[in-house]
Amino acid sequence: MKRIFLSITIILTLGVNSTINAQESENEQFIVVLDAGHGGREPGKVAKNGLKEKDITLKIILAVGKELEKNKDIKVIYTRKTDTFVDLFVRGSIANKANADLFVSVHCNAHYSQASGSETYVLGIHRNDTNFEVAKAENSVIFLEDNYKENYGGFDPNSPESFVGLTLMQEAYLDQSIQLAKNIQDNFTYSLKRKNRGVKQAGFIVLHQTVMPSVLVESGFITNNDEGKYLNSSKGQAEMASAISKAILKYKNTVESNISEATYSIEEAIDITPIPSEENIISNVVFKVQIAAGSNILEPKPSNFKGLESVSREKEGAFYKYFYGYTSDYNKIQTMEEYAQKKGFKSAFIVAFKDGKHISLEKALNQGSK
Structure with a gap:
């Protein structure tokens, strides 16, 4: 097994032998599971003007899937296609049962200030208090689930100590997850000219549930006046979806080559x-x-x-x-x-x-x- 060096600064490389980096599949299709954050009785972030995270994430995810489905060698699976509530552990289970090659979860950020910008997360112990707070907010949805203590082995989103064991299952895919996250952030930054908040690590339980390269995209701040309007517009959603789908295609092409x-x-x-x-x-x-x-x-x-x-x-x-x-x-x-x-x-x-x-x-x- 390849070693991954972890330190205050984490530097990792992408090995690109497709038999190692992509999940083996019974067919030749590249399987991507798309996850729209929140849904149903759980709206996620809500801005003062009424914008709801669950609505924007669903529209972006459906647009990403529409782009990817134009490729015959890609199979797209959605954790939800309507305004429904799906348990976090079920989202991961959907990806695992499909033997997926990638899991991509899309969310929106919020802040009391006019903070703005996009950031993409891979699983890891929170690197600072800000990352921990972002993960804690997203993970708090488990309190709405039945039997959450049993389903998540006693995991407490409010306890930093609960995050220590989260990385073990995902370590084997961390370098690939970073590559996909970089592709996404590069497209946001250079193609869409969005503010780049970087590739980061945090303990998102939805990523912990998966056993394939996985990322969580915080597409922007619905509480920012301009960014909220952009994310709620057809133009903004189409552009964000295009950037994400192109990043996925670039990743797919990379892992199917012999060297990167x-x-x-x-x-x-x-x-x-x-x-x-x-x-x-x-x-x-x-x-x-x-x-x-x-x-x-x-x-x-x-x-x-x-x-x-x-x-x-x-x-x-x-x-x-x-x-x-x-x-x-x-x-x-x-x-x-x-x-x-x-x-x-x-x-x-x-x-x-x-x-x-x-x-x-x-x-x-x-x-x-x-």
Whole structure:
């Protein structure tokens, strides 16, 4: 099993052998389960002007499904297609029974201020109080369900301690979930020009119930005057749905290829203070630029990597990772990262090693600042 490195900054790559990353299916269709948050007696967030989360999420999800169903090799399953209440554990069960390749849940955010923007979550222990509050609000729906204590093993949405065990079942799919989340956020940000609140981790119980790559999309704030109008409009819903469906198609194409570019760090906007020039060299730490990862073994020669020299290869579990550069000079590795991106490895990122073992970039830079 591939190892996943978890630290304050979490950096993961996407292995793209379709027999590993996609759920095996009895047919050749790629199965996507679409989940419209809330519904029925549970409206979700409600704005002062009367906008209800459950109505907007359903319209977006139905539009996403309509786009995906244009592809004959994709099968779309909905957890709800009408204004009905569906237990969270049932939503996950629908995806698991279908042996789905992806689970995508769409929600709307709310705040007492004029906060705005879209964010996409993967399952994980809450990384800060804000993420915990978002998850707690979404998870509180279980109190409306019959026998929720039995169905969720005593899980308490109001207790941070309850989140600790949530990640275990989803860890095997975390890197794929991050890739899909990145695709969605990229489309929101660059195609729709929406405010990007990033890819984040939180303990959403609906994601915990699934055993496939899964994401929860907070499409925007219905409490924001402009964003609420946008999300409630036919134009806004169509654009959001198109962005999500295109992200799913990109993910599908990626996992069905043999190798992908390296991906993403969770909560991409990580604050890293540049090291002054006189402190460029960090002893006992080696920096590399990760440019790719995949299940197929490639010779680390320039012709295989768009002309890049000094490429190295390491095996990690079932996957091979490919790195460009080898230096203790942080400024130099930043320059190499920029060069790799210009050569076409758009998602290349810097990784750090100490004594031959992977460490977080933040830890490496903190060591250099001592």
